[in-house]
Amino acid sequence: xxxxxxxxxxxxxxxxxxxxxxxxxxxxxxxxxxxxxxxxxxxxxxxxxxxxxxxxxxxxxxxxxxxxxxxxxxxxxxxxxxxxxxxxxxxxxxxxxxxxxxxxxxxxxxxxxxxxxxxxxxxxxxxxxxxxxxxxxxxxxxxxxxxxxxxxxxxxxxxxxxxxxxxxxxxxxxxxxxxxxxxxxxxxxxxxxxxxxxxxxxxxxxxxxxxxxxxxxxxxxxxxxxxxxxxxxxxxxxxxxxxxxxxxxxxxxxxxxxxxxxxxxxxxxxxxxxxxxxxxxxxxxxxxxxxxxxxxxxxxxxxxxxxxxxxxxxxxxxxxxxxxxxxxxxxxxxxxxxxxxxxxxxxxxxxxx
Amino acid sequence: xxxxxxxxxxxxxxxxxxxxxxxxxxxxxxxxxxxxxxxxxxxxxxxxxxxxxxxxxxxxxxxxxxxxxxxxxxxxxxxxxxxxxxxxxxxxxxxxxxxxxxxxxxxxxxxxxxxxxxxxxxxxxxxxxxxxxxxxxxxxxxxxxxxxxxxxxxxxxxxxxxxxxxxxxxxxxxxxxxxxxxxxxxxxxxxxxxxxxxxxxxxxxxxxxxxxxxxxxxxxxxxxxxxxxxxxxxxxxxxxxxxxxxxxxxxxxxxxxxxxxxxxxxxxxxxxxxxxxxxxxxxxxxxxxxxxxxxxxxxxxxxxxxxxxxxxxxxxxxxxxxxxxxxxxxxxxxxxxxxxxxxxxxxxxxxxx
Numbered sequence: 171x172x173x174x175x176x177x178x179x180x181x182x183x184x185x186x187x188x189x190x191x192x193x194x195x196x197x198x199x200x201x202x203x204x205x206x207x208x209x210x211x212x213x214x215x216x217x218x219x220x221x222x223x224x225x226x227x228x229x230x231x232x233x234x235x236x237x238x239x240x241x242x243x244x245x246x247x248x249x250x251x252x253x254x255x256x257x258x259x260x261x262x263x264x265x266x267x268x269x270x271x272x273x274x275x276x277x278x279x280x281x282x283x284x285x286x287x288x289x290x291x292x293x294x295x296x297x298x299x300x301x302x303x304x305x306x307x308x309x310x311x312x313x314x315x316x317x318x319x320x321x322x323x324x325x326x327x328x329x330x331x332x333x334x335x336x337x338x339x340x341x342x343x344x345x346x347x348x349x350x351x352x353x354x355x356x357x358x359x360x361x362x363x364x365x366x367x368x369x370x371x372x373x374x375x376x377x378x379x380x381x382x383x384x385x386x387x388x389x390x391x392x393x394x395x396x397x398x399x400x401x402x403x404x405x406x407x408x409x410x411x412x413x414x415x416x417x418x419x420x421x422x423x424x425x426x427x428x429x430x431x432x433x434x435x436x437x438x439x440x441x442x443x444x445x446x447x448x449x450x451x452x453x454x455x456x457x458x459x460x461x462x463x464x465x466x467x468x469x470x471x472x473x474x475x476x477x478x479x480x481x482x483x484x485x486x487x488x489x490x491x492x493x494x495x496x497x498x499x500x501x502x503x504x505x506x507x508x509x510x511x512x513x514x515x516x517x518x519x520x521x522x523x
Numbered sequence: 524x525x526x527x528x529x530x531x532x533x534x535x536x537x538x539x540x541x542x543x544x545x546x547x548x549x550x551x552x553x554x555x556x557x558x559x560x561x562x563x564x565x566x567x568x569x570x571x572x573x574x575x576x577x578x579x580x581x582x583x584x585x586x587x588x589x590x591x592x593x594x595x596x597x598x599x600x601x602x603x604x605x606x607x608x609x610x611x612x613x614x615x616x617x618x619x620x621x622x623x624x625x626x627x628x629x630x631x632x633x634x635x636x637x638x639x640x641x642x643x644x645x646x647x648x649x650x651x652x653x654x655x656x657x658x659x660x661x662x663x664x665x666x667x668x669x670x671x672x673x674x675x676x677x678x679x680x681x682x683x684x685x686x687x688x689x690x691x692x693x694x695x696x697x698x699x700x701x702x703x704x705x706x707x708x709x710x711x712x713x714x715x716x717x718x719x720x721x722x723x724x725x726x727x728x729x730x731x732x733x734x735x736x737x738x739x740x741x742x743x744x745x746x747x748x749x750x751x752x753x754x755x756x757x758x759x760x761x762x763x764x765x766x767x768x769x770x771x772x773x774x775x776x777x778x779x780x781x782x783x784x785x786x787x788x789x790x791x792x793x794x795x796x797x798x799x800x801x802x803x804x805x806x807x808x809x810x811x812x813x814x815x816x817x818x819x820x821x822x823x824x825x826x827x828x829x830x831x832x833x834x835x836x837x838x839x840x841x842x843x844x845x846x847x848x849x850x851x852x853x854x855x856x857x858x859x860x861x862x863x864x865x866x867x868x869x870x871x872x873x874x875x876x
Contacts, residue, residue, distance in 0.1 A: 332816075332817065332852060333817065334817050334820060334852055334854060337815065337817035337818075337820060338817065338820035338821065340817075340821075341817065341818050341820060341821025341822065341825045341826075341829075342820065342821045342822045342825065381794070382794075383794075384793045384794070384796075384815055385794075385795075385796050386832075387815075420773065420794070422776060423775055423776065423794070423795065440737045441734070441735075441736075441737070441738075441773070441776070442738075442776065443737075443738050462690065462737055462740075463685075464685065464686065464687050464690035464691065464693075464694065465690075465694050467687060467690060467691035467694060467695065468691065468693075468694025468695050469694065469695045472694045472695065473694075476694075479739075499685060499687055501687060
């Protein structure tokens, strides 16, 4: 099968493209009225994730509305700890919570790796169905949370501002935390490989909370485990390379080590200038990012200016995938996405001459 | 008058000291049982700030318990917007809120600079009383929030995860936001000068939320206004230099520009290695920081190791003030602070030979 639009995969391996490819983190989401409608139909959030047909439907919604160059599997980053029996539920306005957080060595010792084929079958089923429905129009991205990021939710029991429970564990019983992270790294590797075998053509690891660590702790407790995953992934499938993107939010100072992990591309938040990142690691990996999602609340002029600034910062040449620096806000006016995309489609070809 | 302990002021101007001076952000706070008692006596948080005697009492509490080298005025960072009539109140478990957020050009145009001498007299009164009670044992630090940080609370109406209201304003009506920031910069300058005249021997500007901006936006909307304040401050008083510390949380990538602002010292969170920061700006300014406050939840061994690592990262020589990288957590076991201080007092003299 030949992909009709392979810009995204080409850019990930720093091959020539006609214009800068684009997708948006959380592109299938609450800012879209059609998403809210499907979500209401499904009931709660996890029921939507578990319903193969509806998960496929919301994955495709942004592609019907916008000229995007990739689809991303609709799912949650916490499917693995959910499958481990921690009791995932969503508190309105507060985000994900676990009924049974794991706070100490004993609780961690009781955990077992989920059976991906059985307990996460709903995810790989969704991948297969989405691939079929996409019909090779654009590639499909699979994803997982990083071990550290999954562990923060498992230990804190929900979102946190200070991460004091997991850091207390890290600073008082590091071996116990390492045991948890090793288990998660194994599970994530299996999970992403299952997504790849089901049809995901690239995968992204979301390390949303790696940036709250010190430099040595980031290396030991987050990056090392992502590196372990990258080494264990199926890197070629169906005659095509399967690129891996690592995204550590607020990881700008560690780009060199992230690029050393063996990944193909590094995701960037808006806190770092693309030109700076490219000068540091652009010879080794592709870069994905990094518009502040809040720019989409701005005036049309500002949106165009910020798109122009982002393109100019990366500069001439290959290896840039345009994206937001974080998930799109649920409050984003959906039409502003078109202002951004029109600017990108108009301005980016000149960077690929 | 001669200060009995001037380590902190000497280190701020990179003069020789016998051991690394130390204080802790939020050292007068809820982790201390004696604080909780005084707070209960005062009623709510702002009543405690407004009660000169009690504000003095809680300022002194950590100094009775610990061998610290500086006191910091007990107050809130939001006293200025409170004095501007925004209706500051505290929602338990959620932090500060304003009853009247300012979201647009019209609301901003209606704001007036507070009368520092009248509306913030309770703060300068507290400074005078604390100075008298300290009796030149250690220096007293005055402080304010940065204009950007104050504006985030004023526009969002409370704490925020995504800062979408203030960024929407920034990306749609930047002039209106500049007007607000200019007003706040004027007010902060007056406020800090009043604290200096009342007896504050050093001042710190807390830019808690500068790190959520892009590089050009940080420069235009946060650093420029802090620079304006620094230029307007009384830099010598009572025959002694009054050092200024700028602390932008998550500002590690902008250290060179921060050091260029004219400040004497730069506060650092734990996200950056002191050695890296020193190599970049240590010839120009002192550095303050940067232990992860969550280390204080760790084992005694880990606390000692992390203190040792922090000292070793800065290395031999002058210009380091030991601190946490953020305010001490209310859940910190108070005895662990002594483990940290003992390690510091034991290990740091060898770096000052």
